[in-house]
Amino acid sequence: MAVDLHAKIRDVPDFPKPGIVFKDIMPLLADPEALRETVDRLTEWARPREPDVILGAEARGFITGGALAHALGCGFVAARKPGKLPWRTVSAKYALEYGFDVLEVHADAVGRGQRVLVHDDVLATGGTAKAKCELVEQLGGEVVGVAFIIALDFLGGRDRLAGYDVGALISYDS
Numbered sequence: 001m002a003v004d005l006h007a008k009i010r011d012v013p014d015f016p017k018p019g020i021v022f023k024d025i026m027p028l029l030a031d032p033e034a035l036r037e038t039v040d041r042l043t044e045w046a047r048p049r050e051p052d053v054i055l056g057a058e059a060r061g062f063i064t065g066g067a068l069a070h071a072l073g074c075g076f077v078a079a080r081k082p083g084k085l086p087w088r089t090v091s092a093k094y095a096l097e098y099g100f101d102v103l104e105v106h107a108d109a110v111g112r113g114q115r116v117l118v119h120d121d122v123l124a125t126g127g128t129a130k131a132k133c134e135l136v137e138q139l140g141g142e143v144v145g146v147a148f149i150i151a152l153d154f155l156g157g158r159d160r161l162a163g164y165d166v167g168a169l170i171s172y173d174s
Contacts, residue, residue: 003037006170009150023150023172025060025121038064038169042119042147043071045167049144051117053077053110055132057103058084060121064149068119077109077116079132090138094131103128105135112140123151123168126160133164 008028015022028034046054046068054072056065057079069076082091082102089104110116116136123129123146133143146161151168158166 003031003034005034005038005041005149008034009170023122023152025149028149029060029063035064035067038149039067039071041169042068042149045169046072046117046145046147049117049165050115051144052115053141054117054119055079055105055110055136056119057128057132061119064121065119068117068147077105079103079105079135090135092131092134092138094127095125101128103131103135105139107139110136110139110141114141115144116141117144118146119148121149123148123157123161123166124155126155126157129157130160133161 005028008031010024010027012022012024028038051072051074053075054065054069055077056062062078066076082104085104085106088107090107091102091104093100093102118129118132120129129146136143143164145165148168149170151171153171154174
């Protein structure tokens with residue numbers, strides 16, 4: 001019997017600022033069956049895309065992205081905030097639903113022609129995911145899919161990712 005992943009998502013009103021309802025996956029991650037189900041379902045979606053590497057952004061994208069890479073038998077690349085990576089980096093600036101930010105990856109994190117699955121916990125406006133796709137392409141990699149646990153479809157993130165193969169385990173229409 002499948003775990004109801006939707007039931008494991010906690011709404012946190014007015015975070016990180018008034019008017020935003022944050023979708024918190026921490027209860028899902030804390031439940032061993034829900035975590036296993038999440039990784040299994042992400043793996044099922046990702047496997048046919050045959051990624052060489054998973055690219056996840058800090059911090060929650062590290063947790064499930066690392067587990068997904070392990071399940072698929074591929075590598076993991078960390079996209080981090082500026083100044084967190086110890087070697088030469090490339091960066092991409094992006095808009096959030098509540099401001100701007102920058103992500104960096106090591107300049108040698110993705111090889112030319114490497115098949116990359118971009119992963120994060122939530123698709124909101126699509127800014128973070130688009131920035132990760134741009135980092136992959138800047139390094140000569142091929143984005144073979146963009147996988148999320150949650151998609152907030154009412155924010156239009158799928159539109160921003162037009163042209164990419166996008167999947168989400170849970171979708172919210174409002």
